[in-house]
Each structure stands twice: as structure tokens, then as C-alpha cells.
Amino acid sequence: MKRNYQKELEAQLKVLKEEGEVPTLLLHSCCAPCSSYCIEYLSQFFYVTVFYYNPNIYPDEEYAQRVIEQQEFIRKFPTKYPVTFIEGDYEKNRFYDVAKGLEEEPERGKRCTKCFELRLGETAKKAAELGMDYFTTTLTISPMKDAALLNTIGEEEAQRYGSRWLVSDFKKNNGYLRSCQLSKEYGIYRQDYCGCVFSKRERQVQKAAKEAKEDWN
Numbered sequence: 001m002k003r004n005y006q007k008e009l010e011a012q013l014k015v016l017k018e019e020g021e022v023p024t025l026l027l028h029s030c031c032a033p034c035s036s037y038c039i040e041y042l043s044q045f046f047y048v049t050v051f052y053y054n055p056n057i058y059p060d061e062e063y064a065q066r067v068i069e070q071q072e073f074i075r076k077f078p079t080k081y082p083v084t085f086i087e088g089d090y091e092k093n094r095f096y097d098v099a100k101g102l103e104e105e106p107e108r109g110k111r112c113t114k115c116f117e118l119r120l121g122e123t124a125k126k127a128a129e130l131g132m133d134y135f136t137t138t139l140t141i142s143p144m145k146d147a148a149l150l151n152t153i154g155e156e157e158a159q160r161y162g163s164r165w166l167v168s169d170f171k172k173n174n175g176y177l178r179s180c181q182l183s184k185e186y187g188i189y190r191q192d193y194c195g196c197v198f199s200k201r202e203r204q205v206q207k208a209a210k211e212a213k214e215d216w217n
């Protein structure tokens with residue numbers, strides 16, 4: 001049966017609220033725009049620590065800019081419970097190792113599954129090390145990402161490291177739309193490609209094809 005991750009999350013949040021608990025949550029973030037709505041939503045229920053672990057990002061300048069934008073958003077955005085930030089290692093070789101042989105895969109293909117496993121695995125491990133009550137990722141907010149796949153990987157990595165996965169499908173309840181509004185409101189830089197060199201090339205090809213079509217018409 002198809003799971004409704006948003007409904008599952010809402011049920012879990014209801015229990016926390018009834019019990020008067022405010023747990024800790026390690027929130028893996030891919031970028032500030034995607035994190036905006038997730039932080040707005042989750043910081044009403046958790047002490048959130050944003051974990052920026054994205055060794056997939058290309059080039060270095062893009063990586064650094066995403067870190068700055070993330071920190072800036074956390075600094076400016078008012079929340080019920082405090083939100084903190086930690087940066088993981090920018091271990092690019094780990095990404096290129098898992099992407100090996102999958103360079104020509106399209107976005108949403110097999111390379112992305114490996115990329116999710118790498119990032120969620122590291123987040124699950126960090127959550128266990130830090131003794132966080134839960135971990136999750138902003139990635140489910142993207143209409144380009146498969147929430148069922150991300151939740152399955154999150155649950156597997158949680159088992160592997162002995163941490164607890166918080167299910168999500170943040171694009172539901174207009175989450176993606178809200179992230180666009182917040183990005184505009186806070187002047188956050190929003191990149192036009194997912195993150196890795198392969199997705200950047202794919203986007204450039206798509207753009208060139210679109211421009212060529214427009215010129216033709």
C-alpha cells in the first residue's frame with residue numbers, strides 16, 4: 001500500500017505535542033531555499049540542528065555559497081525553538097566514488113539513489129554520534145525527488161547506525177510553494193540545477209535546447 005508520509009509525520013507530531021515533548025532533530029539540508037519551509041515547519045516541534053553535508057556539490061564556489069546562504073537564513077529567520085548549524089566534510093571523492101559508472105544517468109536515475117544513500121548515511125551516523133532524537137532531510141521538498149525512495153533510504157540508514165528517521169514529504173501542504181515564497185522574502189539565492197557537475201551539465205543542455213527552439217520559432 002502506498003504510504004502517505006505527510007500524514008505519518010502529522011500523526012507523529014501530534015503525539016509529541018500531546019506529550020509536551022520537544023525532541024532534538026538533525027536536519028540534513030541540501031540548500032537554504034529547500035531548508036526554509038522545513039525549518040519554519042519543524043522548528044515549531046523540535047530543537048533543530050541543520051546539517052550541511054553535500055559532497056556532491058560542484059563547483060567549490062557553489063558549495064561555499066550554499067553554506068553562506070544557509071547560515072544567513074538561519075540567522076535571520078525567527079523560530080519558536082532555536083536552530084543551530086553544523087557543516088559536514090566536503091569530501092568530494094566520496095561522491096565521485098559512488099557516482100562512478102553512473103555519470104550519464106539523468107537526474108532521478110541510479111546516480112541519485114547513490115547520492116541519497118551517501119548523504120543520508122552520513123546524517124544518520126552524525127545523528128547517532130550527537131545523540132539526536134531524530135534525523136531527516138530537506139530533500140523530500142523537491143518535486144524532482146522521490147519521497148518514497150528517500151524515506152526508504154532514511155529508514156535503512158537509521159537501522160544501520162542506530163538512529164531514528166523522521167518520515168517526511170515536505171512538498172505536501174504546499175511546502176514547495178512556501179519555500180519559494182520564503183526564498184523570495186529573504187532574498188535567498190536559488191540555484192537552477194540540483195548540485196553535482198552532471199546535473200549542471202544536464203541543465204545547460206536543456207537550456208541550450210530551449211533557446212535553440214525559441215530562436216527557431
Ligand code: SF4
Pocket residue numbers: 056107108111112113115116194195196197198199
Ligand atoms: S542530480 Fe542531484 S541527487 Fe542526483 S547525483 Fe546529482 S546532486 Fe545528487
